Amino acid sequence: MRWILRIHLAALWLLSTVISASGAELPSADLPIEQVIDQFTQQRLDAEKVSAAPQAGEANLLRRLMLDVAGRIPTSAEATAYVANPSAAKRVELVDRLLASPDFVWHQRNELDRMLLPNKPNDGDFRKYLLWAVKENRSWEAMFRDMLIGDEADENRKPATTFIKSRARDLDDMLNDTAILFFGVNVTCAKCHDHPLTPEWKQHHYFGMASFFSRTYVTKKNLLAERPFGEVKFKSKRKDDTKGEQTAKFEFLTGAIIDEPVVERSADDMKKIEETIKAAMQKDDAPPPEKPSFSPREKLVEIALRSEDNRFFARNIINRVWDRFFGRGLVHPVDQLHAANAPSHPELLDWLTRDLVAHGYDLKRLIRGIVLSQAYSRSSEWTAGSQPPDPALFAVAKVKPLTPRQYAVSLLIARQSPDQWPALDKPEEWIARREQLENGSNGYASFFEMPGENFQVAVDEALLFSNSKRIEDELLRDSKTEIVGYLKSLPDNAAVIEAAFQTICSRPPRDDERAAIDGYLQSHSTDRVAAIRQFVWALLTGPEMRFSY
Amino acid sequence: MASDPTKLNKTKDIGIPSIAMCVARIPNSGRLIFGSSDFKLHEIDVFAEKPQSTAFGGEGHQSYVTGVVLPTPNVAVSSSYDGQLIWWDVEKREPTRKVKAHELWMRRLVISPDGKTIASVADDMQCKLWNAETGEMLRQFSDHKAMTPHDFPSMLHAVAFSADGKFIATGDKVGHVAIWEATSGSKVGTVEAPGLYTWDPKQRRHSIGGIRALAFSPDNKLLAVGGIGQIGNIDHLDAPARVEIFDWQKGERKHELNNDKFKALVEDLAFDPASQWLLSSGGAGDGFVTFVSPETGKVIHQDKLPMHVHQLALNEASDTLFAVGHHKIVVCEFKATDPPPAAPAEAAKS
Amino acid sequence: MTLSRRGFLNVAAIGAAGTFAADMTRFDMLRHSAWADEAKKQGKRVILLWLAGGASQLETFDPKPGRPTGGPYRAIPTSATGVHISELLPKMAARIQQTTAIVRSLNTKNADHGGGATIMETGRIKDPGIEYPDLGAVCAKELGRLDSAVPDYVSMYTSTEGRRKGGSGFLGSRYAPMFLSESMQPENIRRLESISDLDHQDRLALRELLAKKFTQNRNSDSLGSHTQAYQRVRGLMASEKLFDIEQEPAEMRAKYGPTQFGQQCLIARRLVEAGVPFVKVARAWWDSHGENFETHRELCADLDHSMSALLDDLKDRGLLEHTLVLTFGEFGRTPGINASLGRDHFAAAWSATLSGCGVRGGACFGKTDEDGHKVADGEVGAGDLFATILSALGIDPLKEYHVGARPVPLSDFGSKPIKDVLI
Structure with a gap:
């Protein structure tokens, strides 16, 4: 097998296993995560002489927390209750309640799904696995094992290997996606030209990583399997190369190398094994291939997780979780975890790495820490007049486009009459409703684009909302159980306006909004229902609904 | 009766460098004249110990040779995509006459049983009759639309003389067949076989198929029409070889025969002079030959052939076939070694 | 105060224009080379x-x-x-x-x-x-x-x-x-009959008015594209006839x-x-x-x-x-x-x-x-x-x-x- 050299990137800064990037001692491991986050983000703001945006208002924060942790907007009652709650600890209570709720399980599942199988959004079995794993609060380390090694005998964990199986046809896919999603390095980065900033990463690193996957295949019966032998050979494309063809070693990104125990096999044995494998790949009734004594994928997992080499694995997931909540990674972009692309807050990343490893890769704990920080709860408005500050300072919250699922579920909540939801003191009733919302949102979710870097809203979306029958029939229906019907039943425009804002935007209207809507409803009073519909439409399609802010 | 399709046995399998599109046999011999994708006519004696083909010389055709007939053992006439009819001296292997016969690609050439009249068809949708000796055009006629109902150019692939030379049938891409009185050129009947034309309006938006072969029964009553059935994926010849048999004078379809064994295009049809069988042959990736009872439509015998067959010739006894096609020429015998089985009473009548 | 329909539209139109200008500066990051601008011209x-x-x-x-x-x-x-x-x-x-x-x-x-x-x-x-x-x-x-x-x-x-x-x-x-x-x-290019053309326009203008305050102090290209998408709706609807060869x-x-x-x-x-x-x-x-x-x-x-x-x-x-x-x-x-x-x-x-x-x-x-x-x-x-x-x-x-x-x-x-x- 020959592979074109595709990589020129370095991870040299990661090669030295220091606790702190600056050499200074890290803050105590016993501090709450949120406190450390705030300490380091503030330090950097101070150093850059930037004043952060003020903290977001309560209604704003509630909406952000709900979207980020529960994957949906709050109901009108939830929004009202949160603001009215006099407890000083209400934010902590809310976060703990959400993290324990079915909402979190669904949302966390959806987020992991879109990260891990971005091109196959509806693999039912894999999604089931993720749901199970999140419910169990399975550690990220264990999930990594489930996905890379797998256990065909365990009903719950079996579908996890879809991560590899769905990519097994292409060695590049297995290797690149594993490197990008679990280690934060994009080994395809510079295919045809030298990266101007990054020292060249040696070819053998790339092929070393490839060797961990080159023996992987999927049988006709869809079992994940590995050959007991097989090497990756490569040759430099450089004209001045004198080495000729080389055999790749099992080499991890850190430079750690695994030696395969030598097994003597006769040509005859090899032929027999090849035939068994061929049969397994082609025939339904072929016996499952024997598991080899040396499994490169198991070895990869072993190295990636051992303490002297786990920095890629740990930092990557911290950075990805951070990116999800802040709209930007500590290392940005998230697949460029290398020397030339230093983190915005190196000590913070170091501290979080130590914390995550020490607490068994508990993602829920990390999320809790992030969303309780002051850095997370800043306003998304920048009113200081000047240009907004460097986004790497996290001085102002980022406006984040909703995922198709968040938007779809939120629309289904906003379109309902506020009296249709279970009472707040009956959370058990919410469990079934949440599942209904999840399933009911499939159709709408399919209309919207998954946000990526530089996400832009397609005009198709605006046309859909503007002119589709489905939107009119489903989101703007004049029925008692729906928002339009509910608003219609209210005595006057003032009540309509208050209720609509509270239901759709999770906040009361401002005075200028009251005046504008009142003017609109009055000037369109010949058909009150139509006017209410138009008003609801304007809110449902507004940026406040489309983005988390 | 000396033939027995169940005894079908391949006796020769000769490789050739080009694709043979058409064939005529010099009577009472193994000498075949075939036209091919190299734009040439060739002669080959398939009964020779080491059959070698020899190309005809001179200024010949400028495209695939699609039809060849032998008015006399020493005169061959050929047609081509180049629109020309060429008369050849078989001994000298030289052209003797060229006629610009059609505006568009010529698809088939047949000759009347008396050897005097040649009929040609081409994508100008015309059938033209020619004096085989003088090369003079006798008449032309057409009942075939230039465009398909789906606004694409149609094609006219098939033409046949009846056994007594009285009638001519022509069949086009969309499955329309017209039957003509040879002497007057007046239309005496039509039949429709739309099942041979596949139009895919949705997946691939073009068509495939059409009538590729026609044959009259020895008593003139039946007309067999060959091609391929409805194709799901028109990227490939992926449907049963299909033959429809009509009592054309009554305008009745007697049989619709979809071959359950071969997915292929029927390129040629031939009736047993004793009416015991109707032979169809053609191919896709490889070839086939099928004998059916024209009376019952039941398969008597069928087998694979090693290449896609484009045309075949029969010997005088109708117990040996000479098939030409994709880089091969094949000879198969189907001689009755024992007395033939007693024919069913019904069949004996016809 | 009661705004007349016409008056409402005027107010909204001014709002829309203002937002638009703001978005254009935001899209400045998508700046094109002089060559491409030339091509556009x-x-x-x-x-x-x-x-x-x-x-x-x-x-x-x-x-x-x-x-x-x-x-x-x-x-x-x-x-x-x-x-x-x-x-x-x-x-x-x-x-x-x-x-x-x-x-x-x-x-x-x-x-x-x-x-x-x-x-x-x-x-x-x-x-x-x-x-x-x-x-x-x-x-x-x-x-x-x-x-x-x-x-x-x-x-x-x-x-x-x-x-x-x-x-x-x-x-x-x-x-x-x-x-x-x-x-x-094209899908969704034609106005539904259940809403009048005037209401369709008014509704968009209302949306724009409400969105304006939200987008004013928030810096996001994605947000800008959302505004743009809705601003293009009426124009695209007007292009419906382009698809009609009749x-x-x-x-x-x-x-x-x-x-x-x-x-x-x-x-x-x-x-x-x-x-x-x-x-x-x-x-x-x-x-x-x-x-x-x-x-x-x-x-x-x-x-x-x-x-x-x-x-x-x-x-x-x-x-x-x-x-x-x-x-x-x-x-x-x-x-x-x-x-x-x-x-x-x-x-x-x-x-x-x-x-x-x-x-x-x-x-x-x-x-x-x-x-x-x-x-x-x-x-x-x-x-x-x-x-x-x-x-x-x-x-x-x-x-x-x-x-x-x-x-x-x-x-x-x-x-x-x-x-x-x-x-």
């Missing part, structure tokens, strides 16, 4: 006639008459001295010198439908780490206007086989195609002929005339594994007539010098003729054409060997073809987008425009 357009499934170069623009691979059709002279094409394209033959350059030396290496299509849509091989935009999205971005009232990338693919929408990859869905498959009428006189419709492809070419002309920078018309499906010659007889007649009518019409309207008309698909077809008289997938030596804008009519670049098995002279890849296309449009193929830290040139690394076919 000149109103360059592209119509890609996508020959889906893979048309045979031997039955179109690179015939090999008389060779064992040549098939039955003759080569005929064209209006360009010394350039012959298949007799299946007589109308195009008469127009080569005036309009069209032929590239006969494409070697794109991948003869698999999916892989080949990716290469010919994006001008480079698939890269697992990155989703490249297709040619339409690149042209939409480089030639379109952010506030355009017409769509900037329309893609038609009616047949179902091999149907591909195309995509804007890392450029984002702002540049994704308006995709027409089942119907030639708006054309009967003689004009007759010129394009009765086939669906012909009608789609007419729609394409209506679109580019109205300022749509990129229109793709897919003609599927050319995948002639069986009966190659009959299949090409049909499909070439369709291509020959429709393309000629399109070029004539563009020329008559003075649009051809600004409009680049392209033909290619995912690959060509094998010189070898299989037993079903078909030709199979082949990417090693095949042809594309460029007509109109920036193109030297009658130029015939590159050569294949006498049987068409290999490129004999002037081998070019998909990247080179794309560099040529961009150059013909006045877009710098070396211009780079940045995906994170990674520079991505518009046409693939190392690709070069084919100068011989450019003016």
